[in-house]
Amino acid sequence: MSKLYRKCLSVVMAGVLTAGVLAGCGDSSQTAGSTDKSAKPSDASAAAAKEPLKLQFLVPSYADVPNMNDEYWTEWQKRTNTQLNVEWVPSGDYDTKFDLVLASGNLPEIIVSTNITRPTLLQAINQGAFWDLTPFLGDFSKYPNMKNNAGPNVWNFMKLNGKIYGLPRNRPQIDLGIKMRKDWLDKLNLPVPTTIDEYAADMKNIVDSDVDGNGKKDTVGLIGHGFLLADGDETFSGAFGGLDPVYDKDGGLMRNYLTPNYTEMVSWFRKLYADGILAKEFSSMKKTQAEEMYATGRAASYVRNIWRDYSWEQENKKTQPDAKVITLPPLKGPGGVTVSLANPTFGAFYISKKVPEAKVKQILDYFEKTTTPEYTDFNYYGIEGVHHKVVDGQPMLTDLGVKQVTTNANQVFSLAFNNKMKVLNPSAPKAYNDAKLKEVEVYGQVGKLNPFSIINSSTWTSVWPKYEKEWQAMVTKAIVGQITMDEYKSYVDKLNENPDLKKAYKEFAESYKQYFGK
Incomplete structure (x- = not known):
């Protein structure tokens, strides 16, 4: 049976970011899973004999901040043999918090960026804030789950200047x-x-x-x-x-x-x-x-x-x-x-360079262990009899499941890729979900990926913040009728003749070739 599952500040001044980053570098209901949700990962008993791995995360929150001692999170930490210290930031405030944390240099062990081309992220990578994971991952022979359960072309998208700095947050493209x-x-x-x-x-x-x-x-x-x-x-x-x-x-x-x-x-x-x-x-x-x-x-x-x-x-x-x-x-x-x-990765996880090399390997082992359909299924439905019951061959969340197994459940691991995870609703009847899948099947055939969710330009990263707010204001004025469309077009034409932006366009073209070919 197929496995199904789910989801769910202006740019900081470069000088401030540089100082902060360098100071820190010294050392329910959102996807769908398969019907067999009760099976535990095979290595759970072996992991229990080891000391729990303590992990510190900064992640966006898309629901109420969870109680890490409730039934779901207690079981997750037991199965993964971890002790999670998670700072949950409301999703609407996350970009602001992310930029401020980078500027301060006080980085957590693992931080999520929801956009792999975010300017402050690229600046931080170039300034050495995060580990280059390329030598750790190698040919992925030690990490088959992360390789085989990733979204299409995701590991290529993870590269910056030919090196891998992020671990993908696998998400479906039909969303x-x-x-x-x-x-x-x-x-x-x-x-x-x-x-x-x-x-x-x-x-x-x-x-x-x-x-x-x-x-x-x-x-x-x-x-x-x-x-x-x-x-x-x-x-x-x-x-x-x-x-x-x-x-x-x-x-x-x-x-x-x-x-x-x-x-x-x-x-x-x-x-x-x-x-x-x-x-x-x-x-x-x-x-x-x-x-x-x-x-x-x-x-x-x-x-x-x-x-x-x-x-x-x-x-x-x-x-x-x-x-x-x-x-x-x-x-x-x-x-x-x-x-x-959608981009087959909703941003990525980045490991602070302050983390010792030995622990980097432990963190990678955690992601390797959990990037499987089994963990993704558990992430979606929780414990059978507690968070879900099986009805007509399909797990359906209980009231406790709706409360505890929210979109936040997938913020601390990569998930295994499945293109149906953002279509199915775990609270809906099977007939409803089956019909919904059939309705949107065409999306995968006719839809297109925005290449700018992948490609990047260092010039754009440094220059565009000077114009972004003004451009947004001009768009709004054009829509509400405060300026004419001809005035808006003239404004855009002027931007497009800016030498710095034209240079950025050249870099975008080269980046496009790198990730997508001709």
Whole structure:
């Protein structure tokens, strides 16, 4: 039987980061697993005879901070023979905390970066903050699990200047989708859209109607969180060819959001905003605010993980019994479809250079031991009879499982790659999950990976922070109508003629060849 499973500060000034890093270098519900969740890893009894390995982590938190002494975490530490000291940082604050920790030089033993091209991370690597793991890993003969259970091409993506510094956080490539309230479409006799124009028309009908029956026309259309729509940016940009490499006249690979394709998407969002479809607070909405809005039936559409469909449908049913949340099929646009394949690694784990060499090997042994389907299955469903029960051949979480086996459970190890883990919901019936898998199977066939989630440029890393906030402000102004699209285009054209950015484009082109070939 196949194994299935789940998921779930501006740049620090270079001088401060350098000083801090060098000072520190002196020394539920998010994936799906297989149906056999009760089997323990074969080496659990042998590990029990050894002293627990103490590990210190800094990781993002996507749920309530867990009690490390509860049933799930007690069993995890028992099976892995570890004693985990984890600092959980709310995901919305994590980038700020990450940058500050790097600047301070007070690094934990193991730190997560959720973006392998984050400028502060690349600076820290180049300044010697983290171990070069290349000589430890070698040909992976000692680490077959990390090699064989990694996502496609992941270890190549882990390289910087030919060396491996990070350990992948394996995640599926089929992950995000555009959510839509199917019951509202049905109420207005609207078909499920197949193009972005049909989608916009359907959304216009929804926001102009009292679809929730509260006597007001106050339903919000499309919501997001962060800039621009955060998870939704790459999804929609795919429809405009925004996931394809675009080169300038000098052969440089243009950063994706400074391409004509992205500008075309900005123009489309401008129309959505003018039509009352795009949330007025799109530029300032927080993730928790957006999630609460969607779970309580105040918004029609939101781009998030596919597995959330069932959970949000159940939440909406509490006040709107006929609620039905679906992930839309790929919507056609002028340059592609609305499917962005996720990077097969959601950032990476990095080991501080302060960690002694002997312990680096122990840490690698921990990741080797746990990068298996068995540990990933346990990570998803916990203990049979405690966190889940088997119903119709599929494990389903108990109330305690929903409480303890959250997205945070997968923040301290790599997971074993499986492309279905962000589709299946462990609280949903088997028939629902089977149908959902079939619905989104096409995503893997038509979706594209944003190459800028992999490639990098040292010049871009050092230069772009000078312009990023200004550019974001110009995007927002263009969408809300404070400047014309011609003014926005002129601004982008000026950026693209910047000598430093043109140099960065050359570096992006070379990096693209390294990771993807021609």
